Structures are given as structure tokens and as C-alpha cells.
Amino acid sequence: MRNKLLWLVWITATLMGGGAVAATMHYGGDFRSVFLIGKTTSGHHQIEMACDACHTDMFGGIDALQKGCVTCHGDELKAANDSHPRSKFIDPRNADRVAVLDARYCVTCHREHQPGITNAMAVTLPTDYCALCHQDIAKNRPSHEGLAFDTCGNSGCHNFHDNRALYEDFLEKRHGEPDFKEVLLVALSNWTPPADQPKPERKALRALDADAPAAHRGALKHTADWAASGHAAAGVNCSGCHQPRKRTRPDEWVAAPAAKECAACHTAEAKTFTEGKHGMRQRDGLWVSRKDDFLGLFEDKGLPPMTPALARLPMKDDVHATALTCNTCHGAHKYDVKFAQVDACESCHADDHTKAFRMSPHNSLVDREASGDLPKGSGVTCATCHMPKHLVRDDYGTEKVFVTHNQNDNLRPNEKMIRTVCADCHGLRFTIDALADPALIKNNFKGKPAHHVESIDWVENRMRERARRQQQQ
Amino acid sequence: MTKKLTIAASCTALACAGVLAMGLGTPAKAGLFGSDDKKGVSYETFTDMLHLVMASDRAIYTKKVVARLAAKEKVIKASEHFEDEKALPLPAQMFRFGSEMVSSKTDKFAYQLLSLWPINKQNAPRTETEKKGLAFIAENKGEKPFYSEEELGGKNYFTAVYADVAVAGPCVTCHNAHKDSPRTDFKLGEVMGGVVIRVPMN
Numbered sequence: 001m002r003n004k005l006l007w008l009v010w011i012t013a014t015l016m017g018g019g020a021v022a023a024t025m026h027y028g029g030d031f032r033s034v035f036l037i038g039k040t041t042s043g044h045h046q047i048e049m050a051c052d053a054c055h056t057d058m059f060g061g062i063d064a065l066q067k068g069c070v071t072c073h074g075d076e077l078k079a080a081n082d083s084h085p086r087s088k089f090i091d092p093r094n095a096d097r098v099a100v101l102d103a104r105y106c107v108t109c110h111r112e113h114q115p116g117i118t119n120a121m122a123v124t125l126p127t128d129y130c131a132l133c134h135q136d137i138a139k140n141r142p143s144h145e146g147l148a149f150d151t152c153g154n155s156g157c158h159n160f161h162d163n164r165a166l167y168e169d170f171l172e173k174r175h176g177e178p179d180f181k182e183v184l185l186v187a188l189s190n191w192t193p194p195a196d197q198p199k200p201e202r203k204a205l206r207a208l209d210a211d212a213p214a215a216h217r218g219a220l221k222h223t224a225d226w227a228a229s230g231h232a233a234a235g236v237n238c239s240g241c242h243q244p245r246k247r248t249r250p251d252e253w254v255a256a257p258a259a260k261e262c263a264a265c266h267t268a269e270a271k272t273f274t275e276g277k278h279g280m281r282q283r284d285g286l287w288v289s290r291k292d293d294f295l296g297l298f299e300d301k302g303l304p305p306m307t308p309a310l311a312r313l314p315m316k317d318d319v320h321a322t323a324l325t326c327n328t329c330h331g332a333h334k335y336d337v338k339f340a341q342v343d344a345c346e347s348c349h350a351d352d353h354t355k356a357f358r359m360s361p362h363n364s365l366v367d368r369e370a371s372g373d374l375p376k377g378s379g380v381t382c383a384t385c386h387m388p389k390h391l392v393r394d395d396y397g398t399e400k401v402f403v404t405h406n407q408n409d410n411l412r413p414n415e416k417m418i419r420t421v422c423a424d425c426h427g428l429r430f431t432i433d434a435l436a437d438p439a440l441i442k443n444n445f446k447g448k449p450a451h452h453v454e455s456i457d458w459v460e461n462r463m464r465e466r467a468r469r470q471q472q473q
Numbered sequence: 474m475t476k477k478l479t480i481a482a483s484c485t486a487l488a489c490a491g492v493l494a495m496g497l498g499t500p501a502k503a504g505l506f507g508s509d510d511k512k513g514v515s516y517e518t519f520t521d522m523l524h525l526v527m528a529s530d531r532a533i534y535t536k537k538v539v540a541r542l543a544a545k546e547k548v549i550k551a552s553e554h555f556e557d558e559k560a561l562p563l564p565a566q567m568f569r570f571g572s573e574m575v576s577s578k579t580d581k582f583a584y585q586l587l588s589l590w591p592i593n594k595q596n597a598p599r600t601e602t603e604k605k606g607l608a609f610i611a612e613n614k615g616e617k618p619f620y621s622e623e624e625l626g627g628k629n630y631f632t633a634v635y636a637d638v639a640v641a642g643p644c645v646t647c648h649n650a651h652k653d654s655p656r657t658d659f660k661l662g663e664v665m666g667g668v669v670i671r672v673p674m675n
Contacts, residue, residue: 085573086577087573087576088573090580091583091585092625092626092628092630093603093669093671094599095626096599096625096626098626140594140653169554466652
């Protein structure tokens with residue numbers, strides 16, 4: 001009898017324990033971390049508890065993982081004119097290559113939770129992977145004779161996916177550019193819409209125009225800050241943010257408008273914010289809510305905003321718990337763009353590159369612009385490079401400039417910065433060399449590049465050789 | 474009258490029986506390429522038809538868009554780097570983009586533009602069939618296509634190779650002048666490469 005009872009207790013406990021484990025895995029909660037099979041890469045670590053973001057289907061195998069990769073990174077690859085698109089490897093004529101390197105799937109090269117074998121760009125293959133298909137490159141490019149098999153991607157010459165600023169004709173066209181261009185201005189900094197483009201009617205508002213009801217007025221400083229902000233200048237009143245559903249719910253007052261209220265107007269900024277490290281935890285669709293599935297018994301809540309405590313880069317000690325929302329950098333009511341460009345970054349980041357900014361040549365341009373010594377658009381702030389402005393044109397030709405809030409967009413590999421930022425002021429040779437010099441990056445570009453990327457010399461050699469052949473003919 | 478009715482009824486019955494017999498005799502699902510007891514479209518006809526569409530579209534783009542606007546009217550350039558230079562994509566690029574889109578939508582067929590003298594070395598023949606096919610169409614000056622079967626990655630494919638001929642002046646001048654072109658003596662109307670179409674065989 002006692003044995004039977006013990007068996008019963010044991011089976012019940014096993015079933016309940018197993019059920020709880022399975023439910024935690026399915027529904028979420030802190031305990032979920034026990035299922036992590038290895039340290040997550042720096043690209044994904046802050047969303048590692050949203051397992052479904054990558055594991056889109058429990059039984060979907062590699063295709064379910066691929067779906068997860070493409071959901072977040074697909075557009076980026078398209079925009080980069082991916083040099084190795086999936087379509088190349090689906091092609092039957094490349095079946096032998098696929099047998100060696102199955103590049104139809106992202107996870108062939110980028111395996112998650114494999115810290116021991118994870119290299120730069122979260123590549124988990126040995127670094128000579130280019131040679132698997134291109135080992136005979138020297139046959140057509142004698143300049144590549146004798147190069148080590150692991151130098152293709154880490155020398156500042158090639159990138160597996162994005163070669164928009166690295167292809168030969170691009171180098172050829174820009175090989176002779178001086179280190180510093182004649183006019184040193186950040187492109188788009190002084191952009192205004194074309195004259196023939198319809199502009200929204202805006203009536204600038206003053207403090208007296210504030211339409212917040214007395215009960216919600218708050219401190220006088222709030223009104224004063226707002227009156228001096230771009231919002232007031234653009235005719236956006238208190239109700240614009242605090243009463244997002246003014247027409248349907250006139251009595252509603254949102255005391256602390258969140259990102260979704262900002263997104264109503266700043267759509268591109270809000271979307272790109274959730275594509276970068278600052279806001280990826282808030283990305284739409286990241287968390288699959290299953291609350292209704294199980295009476296809410298298990299914890300099923302989305303990820304809270306990013307905090308410096310979760311970061312893997314050095315951060316200041318006193319801000320570890322600061323939640324990263326729109327207002328963290330922009331400050332409610334004041335929305336001081338200048339603050340968001342440098343001070344906001346410095347208030348959390350404590351790495352050498354950030355700490356060296358104030359003594360950098362780029363910052364001296366900011367100071368000289370502020371003193372009127374240099375024209376508007378001369379200064380180079382943190383945001384200039386890491387959150388550059390983009391000009392977009394819709395299908396009807398209407399132009400708009402927006403500030404990308406995905407600070408990762410051009411960061412890795414840093415050659416992505418060439419076209420989006422550096423080329424505004426610097427020649428290509430100088431830029432490639434500077435971006436390949438880790439010490440120079442660390443001191444925030446104080447000095448000249450100590451590293452030289454030879455690819456531009458090889459391009460020049462080919463140009464000379466071609467000219468010589470043409471002369472002979 | 475009765476006799477006429479009987480004949481009419483018999484004819485109708487016979488016709489119905491005939492239709493019924495044909496219907497019963499037809500397999501429920503005959504594939505595009507037929508089944509054991511039903512002949513479908515031959516692989517040759519299928520790839521011929523695909524190629525006709527591809528070649529016609531490309532020729533029209535080359536002549537009516539690129540040659541007209543770039544070479545004749547000179548209102549816009551055509552360039553390999555068409556995005557950077559805000560130009561028209563080259564006809565070969567237009568063709569490749571179509572090929573990539575097809576690959577992303579179906580695995581029922583695939584096609585590529587290859588050459589024995591490719592500007593991009595990745596477009597040189599790789600399989601034995603591609604090598605043989607491109608040599609065949611070059612030798613025959615594009616008069617007839619090349620058909621074969623091959624096994625790739627454990628699957629059998631019907632592979633057809635069609636000559637890709639220089640239809641307009643810019644094809645020749647561009648390929649002869651390109652810094653990566655291994656040949657500089659192409660002439661108008663000459664075979665410059667081939668379109669390889671593959672269909673998996675069940």
C-alpha cells in the first residue's frame with residue numbers, strides 16, 4: 001500500500017514538474033533562462049527570452065529558424081543588394097557548393113548559442129569560409145596570389161553580404177579623392193523639401209496656446225519647455241501627444257505618452273528604433289502573447305525596455321536601471337535635439353570611443369559650428385555617424401528626410417558607414433584606412449590612420465595596366 | 474419516325490458511352506510531362522516555350538527600352554551600377570533579376586545566363602552538361618539548342634541550353650570593352666553565351 005502511494009506521489013510530482021517546465025518554456029517567465037543552451041551572441045542577447053522570435057515554430061526545423069532570421073534581417077539584406085542571396089544557392093547548378101556550405105540558410109554560418117566558436121559578425125564558421133568556393137581567385141586576380149584564406153573579409157576588402165562601398169568600380173571612381181573634401185558639410189543636414197512639394201500647414205504655437213486642461217497642466221516648466229520645442233513650432237499642442245484619441249475619447253488623458261504615441265507621427269524613427277540595439281526589445285511581434293491560452297497562470301508579459309544593465313558594452317555605473325524609451329534621450333516636453341545628439345549618448349555609454357569624443361576633431365567642428373565659425377551642418381556628433389539622416393522618396397516622388405534610430409544599421413561591419421556617413425567629407429582611401437584602424441576608432445579619430453587597406457592600390461594598378469594596354473593597341 | 478428516334482437515341486448513347494470511356498480512361502492527374510499512359514508536353518517543348526518567353530522579353534527590353542532610350546535617344550544611360558548611377562539596368566541584369574525571382578518562387582524550373590567568356594567568372598560553366606551545351610551552341614552558331622539530362626545534388630534534371638546571341642550593338646561594344654571580359658572580338662549576331670534551363674525530372 002505504501003509503495004503504491006509513493007508511486008502515485010512520484011508520478012504526480014513528475015507530471016506536475018514536467019508540466020510546469022513545459023508551460024514555462026511555452027509561456028515565458030524568468031525560469032525560461034534554464035532552457036538557454038549557451039551564451040547568446042551580442043546581437044541577440046537582449047531578446048534571448050523571446051524564444052519565439054527565432055524559434056518561430058517548435059517543430060519547424062531549420063526553415064522555422066530561417067523565417068525568424070528573415071523577419072528581422074530580410075529587408076536589411078535586400079537593401080544591401082546581398083552579394084550572396086539565397087536564390088544563388090537554391091540554383092541546382094550550385095548543388096555541389098551547397099554540399100560544402102549550405103548558404104541557403106543563415107544558421108549555416110551564424111549559429112546562435114555557440115560562444116566558443118562565434119567570431120566577428122556572429123559568424124560561427126572557421127574564418128577561411130570564403131575559400132570553400134573562391135580558392136582559385138588568384139587565377140583571375142593575380143593581386144590576390146598568396147593571400148591568406150582568412151583575409152578576404154577582415155582586411156577591409158570584402159563583406160559576404162554588403163559590398164555596396166567595396167566593389168571595384170566604386171573604388172575606381174573614388175580612388176583619387178583627397179582625405180578631406182573641399183566642402184566639409186554633413187549631407188542632408190540643411191535639407192529642405194523641394195519647393196514644388198506640398199507642405200503641411202503649420203501654425204507655430206506659444207505657451208499661451210497650450211491646450212492641456214487645468215487638472216493636467218503640471219509644472220510651469222513643462223509648458224515652457226514645450227513652447228520652446230520643435231513640437232510647438234510645428235503646431236503640435238499638448239493634446240497632440242496626451243490625447244492621442246481626442247476625437248473618439250475626448251475625456252482620455254495619457255499622462256506619460258509612450259513610444260506608440262510618438263510613432264503616430266514619427267513613424268520611420270519609431271520603426272528604426274525597434275530595429276537597433278536600443279529598442280529591439282520593443283519590436284512589434286517580438287513577443288507572442290499566450291495569456292488567454294492558460295488562464296494567465298504563467299508569466300506572459302513582453303520584454304521591458306532595454307536598460308544599460310543589460311548591455312555588454314561598458315556603461316556608466318549610475319544609470320544601470322534607466323529604461324530606454326524615446327524620452328530617455330529626448331526628454332519629455334523639451335525634446336532638445338542637441339542633447340540627443342551627444343549628451344544623451346554620454347549619459348550611459350562609458351567605452352573609450354565615447355569617452356574620447358569631446359577631445360576629437362569631429363567635436364571641435366561641433367564647437368566651431370556653435371560659435372558661428374563654421375556654417376550650419378559642419379559639426380559631426382555621435383548621431384551624425386550612428387543615426388544618420390536618410391532621404392526617402394515615395395512612389396509619387398515626394399521626398400522626406402528622417403533620422404534613422406537604428407544605430408546598428410551602419411555599424412557592423414563598419415564599411416557600411418562609408419556611404420551613409422564618411423563619404424560626405426572624406427575621400428574613400430582615407431575612409432577605408434580609418435575604419436580598418438581599431439586604435440584610431442578607439443580614440444575617436446584623433447590622428448591619421450596607421451593602417452592601410454591595399455585594395456585601392458590594386459585597383460589603381462589594374463587601371464594603369466589597362467591604360468598601358470590601350471596605348472599599345 | 475420510330476426508327477429515326479431509335480437511331481438518334483443510339484447515337485446519343487454511343488456518344489455518351491464514348492465520352493464516359495474517354496473520361497474513365499484518363500488518369501485522374503496527368504502531370505505536365507504526362508504519365509505512364511498519357512503523353513504530356515515533352516521536356517524539350519516545355520523548355521523551348523520557356524526560352525521563347527525569356528528571349529522575347531529580353532529582346533524587347535534591349536531594343537525598345539535600352540537601345541532606344543540609351544543608344545538612340547540618349548535620354549538615359551544603361552549601367553551595370555544602375556542604382557548608383559540612376560540608370561537603366563543592363564538587359565543581362567534584367568534577365569538575371571527575373572531568374573532570381575523565379576528561383577525564389579518555385580523549384581519547378583530554374584534558368585541562368587552563362588558564357589564560355591563570362592565577365593563575372595561565377596557565370597562560367599560549372600557542370601559537365603553546361604560545358605558541353607555551351608560548346609555545342611557556339612559550334613552550331615546558335616542554330617539549334619542543346620538538350621541533355623544531368624544529376625545534381627542527387628536529383629535528376631532535364632537541362633537545355635539555348636544560344637544567347639548579340640542582338641544589338643551595345644551588347645558587343647560593352648562586352649568587348651569591359652575590363653573583366655576575357656574576349657574583345659565579339660561581333661553582332663555572334664553567340665556570346667547561353668541560357669541554361671533546368672527542369673527537375675520526377
